Amino acid sequence: MECNGFNSPRSDTFPAGLRVLVVDDDPTWLKILEKMLKKCSYEVTTCGLAREALDLLRERKDGFDIVISDVNMPDMDGFKLLENMGLEMDLPVIMMSVDGETSRVMKGVQHGACDYLLKPIRMKELRNIWQHVFRKRVHEVRDIESHDGFEEIQIMRNVSDQYDDIYLHNGGDLTSGKKRKDVENKLDNKDFEVGPKKILDLMNVPWLTRENVASHLQKYRLYLCRLQKENDIKASFGGIKQADLSPKHTAGKFGLHNSINIQQDDAANGHFGTSDNKIPPHNIDHKIHEAELKGIVSMSMTKPKKAQIVNIPEPQKLSSSGTGLSHSWGSLEPDPKYAAFDSTLTMQYSWRDIQYQEYKPHLQLENSFRHLPLPAIQNHIQVNTLRPVPSTNTIPFNKERDKPSPVEIQPSGAKCRSQQIRQVAPTGNAFDLLSAQSESCMTNFHTSSPPASATFSMKNQGIDRISVTDLESNKGNLIQEIGAAFACIDEDLTASCFQGDCCSINLGFQNIAEVSPYLYDALKFDYENPCDSLEYPVIIDQGLFIA
Amino acid sequence: MDTTHLQRQAAFVRKNLFDQGYLDEQFIQLEELQDDANPNFVEEIVTLFYNDSARLIRNIELALENSPPDFARLDDSMHQFKGSSSSIGAKKVKKECTQFQEYCNAANAQGCIRTFQQVKQELVILRRKLETYFQLARQTA
Numbered sequence: 199m200e201c202n203g204f205n206s207p208r209s210d211t212f213p214a215g216l217r218v219l220v221v222d223d224d225p226t227w228l229k230i231l232e233k234m235l236k237k238c239s240y241e242v243t244t245c246g247l248a249r250e251a252l253d254l255l256r257e258r259k260d261g262f263d264i265v266i267s268d269v270n271m272p273d274m275d276g277f278k279l280l281e282n283m284g285l286e287m288d289l290p291v292i293m294m295s296v297d298g299e300t301s302r303v304m305k306g307v308q309h310g311a312c313d314y315l316l317k318p319i320r321m322k323e324l325r326n327i328w329q330h331v332f333r334k335r336v337h338e339v340r341d342i343e344s345h346d347g348f349e350e351i352q353i354m355r356n357v358s359d360q361y362d363d364i365y366l367h368n369g370g371d372l373t374s375g376k377k378r379k380d381v382e383n384k385l386d387n388k389d390f391e392v393g394p395k396k397i398l399d400l401m402n403v404p405w406l407t408r409e410n411v412a413s414h415l416q417k418y419r420l421y422l423c424r425l426q427k428e429n430d431i432k433a434s435f436g437g438i439k440q441a442d443l444s445p446k447h448t449a450g451k452f453g454l455h456n457s458i459n460i461q462q463d464d465a466a467n468g469h470f471g472t473s474d475n476k477i478p479p480h481n482i483d484h485k486i487h488e489a490e491l492k493g494i495v496s497m498s499m500t501k502p503k504k505a506q507i508v509n510i511p512e513p514q515k516l517s518s519s520g521t522g523l524s525h526s527w528g529s530l531e532p533d534p535k536y537a538a539f540d541s542t543l544t545m546q547y548s549w550r551d552i553q554y555q556e557y558k559p560h561l562q563l564e565n566s567f568r569h570l571p572l573p574a575i576q577n578h579i580q581v582n583t584l585r586p587v588p589s590t591n592t593i594p595f596n597k598e599r600d601k602p603s604p605v606e607i608q609p610s611g612a613k614c615r616s617q618q619i620r621q622v623a624p625t626g627n628a629f630d631l632l633s634a635q636s637e638s639c640m641t642n643f644h645t646s647s648p649p650a651s652a653t654f655s656m657k658n659q660g661i662d663r664i665s666v667t668d669l670e671s672n673k674g675n676l677i678q679e680i681g682a683a684f685a686c687i688d689e690d691l692t693a694s695c696f697q698g699d700c701c702s703i704n705l706g707f708q709n710i711a712e713v714s715p716y717l718y719d720a721l722k723f724d725y726e727n728p729c730d731s732l733e734y735p736v737i738i739d740q741g742l743f744i745a
Numbered sequence: 746m747d748t749t750h751l752q753r754q755a756a757f758v759r760k761n762l763f764d765q766g767y768l769d770e771q772f773i774q775l776e777e778l779q780d781d782a783n784p785n786f787v788e789e790i791v792t793l794f795y796n797d798s799a800r801l802i803r804n805i806e807l808a809l810e811n812s813p814p815d816f817a818r819l820d821d822s823m824h825q826f827k828g829s830s831s832s833i834g835a836k837k838v839k840k841e842c843t844q845f846q847e848y849c850n851a852a853n854a855q856g857c858i859r860t861f862q863q864v865k866q867e868l869v870i871l872r873r874k875l876e877t878y879f880q881l882a883r884q885t886a
Contacts, residue, residue: 226794226827228830233778233786270825296828318771318831321778 213328214239219253221267221279222294227317231266234321240328248274255287262289263331266315267325269295269306279311284310288410290330294319340413430515748885755881762878767871771834784886788879794833801826802868805861813854814830820849831866838867 218240222228229246235242245251248271255262265283269276276293283291292309295302306314312330315323365675394411401411762768772787779786804822808814827842841864848856 224829224832225797226790226829229793230775230778230790230832233783237778237780268828270828296824297832317828318834319776321774607815 213331216240216328216331217243217261217263218327219243219245219251219254219262221245221248221265221271223247223268223272226699227268227472231319231324234319234324237321247271248276248279252279252282252286253287256281259287262287264290264292264327266292266294266327268304269293269297280306280309280311286405288407290334292327337416338412340408341416342408344416356491421635484732751881752885755878755885758874758881762874766836767874769834769836773832773834775833779822782840785883791833791875791879792812794835795830795868797829798826798868802865809854809858809861813852814857816849816852817856819857820846822850826864835868835871836842838864838871841867 204255216238218235220228220231220235220242222231222244223246225246228246232242232244243254245254248267251265251267255265265287267276267279271279276295280291280293283289283398289310291310292315293313294317296317300314303314312334313327394408394415398406398408398411398417435676762783775787775790782788789873801822805819805826808819808822823842823845827839827846830838841860845857845860845864848854848860
């Protein structure tokens with residue numbers, strides 16, 4: 199018989215001819231099982247030692263469909279063997295033992311056993327083992343094929359792109375830069391084709407199969423869906439309504455949910471398309487927030503709750519220690535052009551130097567906002583009115599990269615009143631406010647007072663969508679207005695921003711502590727295209743936000 | 746006929762083995778596996794078991810020689826043997842094995858030694874009975 203996996207010649211008589219490897223150190227049981235399996239019309243190979251079994255499996259890569267193994271093997275721990283078999287060969291493994299204690303069974307399942315049989319084993323139990331093989335195949339096929347034909351899959355693909363990045367990062371493979379561009383491109387189109395195959399190719403991990411990737415992808419999607427749900431809940435947290443914003447931008451772009459999810463996840467992982475940036479993932483919370491922010495920003499324009507800007511993480515969350523990103527905008531009353539900053543996470547692309555003292559108001563600065571008129575914001579954002587926010591600094595963004603002058607953040611076409619925003623330049627760690635890649639990632643804020651130090655050079659023009667998320671009640675309006683001001687979201691930007699953002703933000707977070715000392719230094723931020731490098735620590739800091 | 750008589754005798758012996766709790770359902774499973782391809786399957790399995798059991802029994806004996814014995818090791822060895830005896834449906838033997846393991850858990854060396862003797866005894870008894878049965882069964886085949 200040919201051993202070509204699912205398509206082996208026996209498939210027409212399936213489950214007859216199922217290729218089973220039986221591993222047991224007890225010769226009596228080995229013989230009995232062999233006979234039983236033969237009676238089921240399976241093709242049986244027996245093995246008395248665990249190592250022998252592994253060798254056999256490696257030798258004949260596609261030579262078996264399922265493995266049945268005893269837990270108590272003399273030369274190797276049965277569970278370890280189980281793990282190895284499952285991981286390396288990706289075969290369904292059934293465990294056997296005389297001991298039926300719940301904890302043992304549980305351990306077996308934890309290690310990946312698809313079933314756990316108790317000795318003495320009945321023939322009828324063996325008759326049904328083919329279902330495990332069948333189930334696995336079905337799931338794999340489903341994973342692979344599930345990409346097509348689903349609207350949300352597109353978004354998922356986006357996610358998977360980002361997911362790829364994560365993989366890449368994890369695998370130490372720095373193709374993320376390239377990935378990023380891919381993502382960008384993809385973001386441009388609604389239909390992007392990214393599936394396990396592509397991921398597999400990009401990952402370039404020799405022993406990984408498409409099925410592995412597909413299966414992971416599926417799980418990832420489910421995870422994202424779950425996050426999305428959580429996100430939705432959070433989104434409504436701030437109670438900001440930004441009706442205007444929503445429908446426009448992301449309409450049809452990316453599923454809000456998905457994008458958010460994606461972002462979330464990215465953020466969570468601190469991986470963004472940018473290759474260079476390896477932001478060690480912070481705690482999950484951060485990540486999620488970031489992701490949320492990012493995702494929301496970029497993609498979720500359409501989200502009806504725009505006002506909240508995309509993720510308004512709960513203040514509490516945002517206020518992770520030191521993650522200055524979130525400034526309490528509310529109190530800051532920064533230039534209205536500021537997008538909402540997610541205090542915790544997102545220092546969205548355009549904000550390089552924003553330092554936030556408090557997280558209360560969550561401002562999300564989204565790069566992707568372009569041309570955001572922020573009229574309302576002006577009214578509401580009073581730099582002077584910084585409230586109890588602990589040092590929140592808003593850093594004006596310079597459109598020009600090299601402009602050392604105070605950062606001026608001006609939303610394109612925004613008519614923000616100049617509000618003073620004290621910018622505290624975050625430490626110079628390459629605080630790249632994301633939008634590097636997209637021009638739009640630029641938030642210009644007028645600041646009346648010279649920036650404390652930061653100079654942003656923002657590459658982009660226009661205001662990225664900045665969502666101001668103000669969690670504080672009094673900031674509510676501000677956010678709304680700001681939100682309303684953001685009319686267009688540049689998806690591309692968004693996408694890119696996100697990618698950059700996450701990285702930046704993550705970095706920022708991480709560096710918060712470190713950068714503290716730098717906070718008030720005049721730092722120049724190079725606003726680079728986020729694609730290029732995201733290693734900017736977002737320095738969020740405790741500078742007080744001076745109105 | 747002689748054959749019928751022998752057959753009836755074989756059936757009687759077999760029934761007794763079950764009724765008296767020497768054998769359990771597993772034995773029937775083995776019988777069901779017996780077919781034209783393996784006409785003496787059950788006997789082959791039982792022989793295989795008894796051959797292998799010598800090794801496992803020896804392991805336990807060695808472990809018991811230590812004073813105090815290594816109960817974890819004892820338990821482990823007995824666990825193996827118990828698994829093996831379950832393969833032919835040796836019900837009484839299994840019962841003694843379980844008892845032995847209980848003494849192991851209680852770190853009762855004396856209990857272990859005593860029970861171990863029981864295990865060996867049951868093994869021997871079962872072996873004799875099965876040999877009788879197989880002889881009859883072969884004659885009636």
